[in-house]
Amino acid sequence: MTAMPTETPRRTGASAIHAVAPSPRETPLVARTVAIPDPGDLLALLPAPDAAATFSWVRRGEGLVGWGRAIRIETSGPGRIRDADVAWARTVAELEIVDEVGVPGTGPVAFGSFSFAPGSAAGGVLVVPEVVVGRRDGVAWMTTVSPSAGRPGPLPAPEPVTAPGVATFADGALASADWVAAVADVVRRIRAGEVSKVVMARDVVVRTERPVDVRHLLGRLATSYPGCWTFSVDRLVGATPELLVRREKGLAASRVLAGTIRRTGDDADDLRRAAQLARSSKDLEEHELAVASLVRGLRPYCASINVPDAPFVLHLPNVMHLATDVTGVVDGTFGHPSTFPAHSPGGRGPSSLALAAALHPTAAVGGTPTPVATAILAEAERMDRGRYAGPVGWIGSDGDGEWGIGLRSGEISPTDAHAMRLFAGCGVVAASDPEAELAESEAKLRPMREALGG
Numbered sequence: 001m002t003a004m005p006t007e008t009p010r011r012t013g014a015s016a017i018h019a020v021a022p023s024p025r026e027t028p029l030v031a032r033t034v035a036i037p038d039p040g041d042l043l044a045l046l047p048a049p050d051a052a053a054t055f056s057w058v059r060r061g062e063g064l065v066g067w068g069r070a071i072r073i074e075t076s077g078p079g080r081i082r083d084a085d086v087a088w089a090r091t092v093a094e095l096e097i098v099d100e101v102g103v104p105g106t107g108p109v110a111f112g113s114f115s116f117a118p119g120s121a122a123g124g125v126l127v128v129p130e131v132v133v134g135r136r137d138g139v140a141w142m143t144t145v146s147p148s149a150g151r152p153g154p155l156p157a158p159e160p161v162t163a164p165g166v167a168t169f170a171d172g173a174l175a176s177a178d179w180v181a182a183v184a185d186v187v188r189r190i191r192a193g194e195v196s197k198v199v200m201a202r203d204v205v206v207r208t209e210r211p212v213d214v215r216h217l218l219g220r221l222a223t224s225y226p227g228c229w230t231f232s233v234d235r236l237v238g239a240t241p242e243l244l245v246r247r248e249k250g251l252a253a254s255r256v257l258a259g260t261i262r263r264t265g266d267d268a269d270d271l272r273r274a275a276q277l278a279r280s281s282k283d284l285e286e287h288e289l290a291v292a293s294l295v296r297g298l299r300p301y302c303a304s305i306n307v308p309d310a311p312f313v314l315h316l317p318n319v320m321h322l323a324t325d326v327t328g329v330v331d332g333t334f335g336h337p338s339t340f341p342a343h344s345p346g347g348r349g350p351s352s353l354a355l356a357a358a359l360h361p362t363a364a365v366g367g368t369p370t371p372v373a374t375a376i377l378a379e380a381e382r383m384d385r386g387r388y389a390g391p392v393g394w395i396g397s398d399g400d401g402e403w404g405i406g407l408r409s410g411e412i413s414p415t416d417a418h419a420m421r422l423f424a425g426c427g428v429v430a431a432s433d434p435e436a437e438l439a440e441s442e443a444k445l446r447p448m449r450e451a452l453g454g
């Protein structure tokens with residue numbers, strides 16, 4: 001039996017499952033994975049401009065792309081990530097799975113994206129595309145999810161990609177000067193001892209001459225930021241350098257980023273700046289708090305954890321970050337309450353999504369201590385972050401998967417394909433200079449601005 005709608009599906013024909021109440025289907029959906037010849041550029045396969053039905057998780061030419069919506073799971077509230085994990089395990093249990101390839105990313109896959117804040121109307125979503133094409137270590141495959149058990153047909157011929165034309169950018173919730181004043185106020189509260197770190201974000205609204213074709217953005221982001229995860233899930237699009245958690249074959253991995261310096265484009269100067277960043281006590285403090293929060297979140301789920309003594313400097317085209325790669329051995333015997341048996345045959349422990357639920361929000365996007373910091377930012381930013389800075393990624397049928405943090409991103413409006421909101425945030429600590437944070441947020445907005453042609 002296969003999960004089917006408990007409420008009227010959207011008119012796209014997708015099956016909609018609201019949270020954890022899938023109801024049975026007469027004919028099971030079949031998820032079939034077959035090997036295919038190397039398909040070339042994965043992003044070039046995406047057939048249509050519709051951001052709501054276009055999925056991507058691509059880094060250095062490898063990863064997953066998908067289109068169409070075979071199953072949709074929507075969640076909301078504080079349990080939005082865990083509820084989606086539970087609903088996914090139930091959905092998987094009711095699929096018929098034929099996987100002729102058997103590597104991470106084959107079999108049925110759900111792409112997901114979750115709001116930063118528990119109370120956000122943006123909630124959470126998992127979508128199983130009708131078609132997924134993936135590549136990893138030179139192996140390529142196609143997975144189809146449909147009521148038919150037949151072998152998949154040829155890939156569709158993509159429609160031409162269109163550029164958005166002239167894009168105009170305007171202040172979002174706060175004008176720049178007001179945001180700087182809000183950051184200054186937060187610095188005062190930190191210095192008064194109320195909180196150690198608060199990540200302050202801002203939004204920028206965009207209007208484009210022509211409807212945004214998400215494939216245009218994805219192509220530009222992937223070309224300019226090959227080391228980032230170029231993602232598209234349900235209209236949230238971006239290229240994030242930060243991995244919240246990957247679970248693969250019993251191992252958990254996370255790339256924590258916090259502490260930033262802008263690049264100038266001059267190699268010698270950038271090297272000097274990298275050294276300056278590695279020694280900056282303000283950035284090292286910001287970074288340490290982010291690593292500590294990640295490790296605190298991961299520890300209960302791991303038999304062992306490896307945390308390097310010092311961060312390295314990650315070079316991106318727009319900025320450099322202090323970075324720490326944390327790894328852990330997932331405790332397969334640990335009975336996470338949201339881990340369904342389908343995710344832990346033989347005691348595999350919490351799924352990648354259960355781990356993401358446990359880790360979000362780290363101090364790289366919230367602050368320290370988390371409850372105080374998130375309450376302060378919610379008030380000071382004067383906006384709902386939506387799914388910016390929330391987990392974004394994919395999960396497979398065995399619970400393995402990859403979840404990034406939805407940074408360097410923007411959301412295409414659900415009602416107007418000419419409208420987007422872009423986001424960027426900065427870790428604020430006692431030594432922060434509000435004007436410098438504004439400049440840093442501008443540098444972090446650059447990938448999306450440039451992808452839009454700004």
Ligand SMILES: C=C(O[C@H]1C=CC=C(C(=O)O)[C@@H]1O)C(=O)O
Pocket residue numbers: 199201242257258259260286321363364365407408423424425426427428444
């Ligand atoms: C919150 C963002 O970045 C985080 C990740 C890396 C460096 C950060 C920083 O230095 O402030 C932030 O913690 C963002 O890009 O919107």
